[in-house]
Amino acid sequence: MIIDYSNFGDVVTFDTTYGTNKELRPFGVFTGFTHHRGLTVFGVALLYDEKAKSFKWLFERFLVAHAGKRPKTIFTDQDPAMAKALSEHIMQNGIKHLENLMKNGSSFLQVFKTCMFEFNDEIEFEKTWEDMIETYAIHDRSWLDTIYKLKGKWAKCYMKNEFTLGIRSTQLSESLNGDLKDYLTSDLVMA
Structure with a gap:
């Protein structure tokens, strides 16, 4: 194996x-x-x-x-618990790098989750992502830049191109x- x-x-x-x-x-x-x-x-x-x-x-x-x-690329049977475990992994890495911005209930976290799970259209995703970066004026964007490059693995609208x-x-x-x-x-x- x-x-x-x-x-x-x-x-x-x-x-x-x-x-x-x-x-x-x-x-x-x-x-x-x-x-x-x-x-x-x-x-x-x-x-x-x-x-x-x-x-x-x-x-x-x-x-x-x-x-x-x-x-x-990994395919699952779309089990809600499995999807939750995978998204939690991304969230935990976000907390390490962005600390309070990823705090449960924060407006940044809500926008990030929207980018992750809700857009079917890439243009909507891109606009919302740019607005999020601008709105929250994050000083150290290295983690966000890295995860953005991998958006095809976690953003719903890009996974179709993987x-x-x-x-x-x-x-x-x-x-x-x-x-x-x-x-x-x-x-x-x-x-």
């Missing part, structure tokens, strides 16, 4: 739609394509629940396992989950 990820981990799908035990704990699978468009598994996890805290922990462990290499290798959904993970159902049952017992 580590070798495959180092070679083919630019685009990853992650899905948790399959429970493998009696308690139906979520079984998460990180998958992608090889250079021959074959399915490859980059990692798996049996989670306790599908809460933001669990996903945050999982994504951090995944990065540790793969020497900190982040995928260029590098995907033709993957458009979590279908890879979902098809693997279907295959797993043929081989794993909730009553499997280790001998």
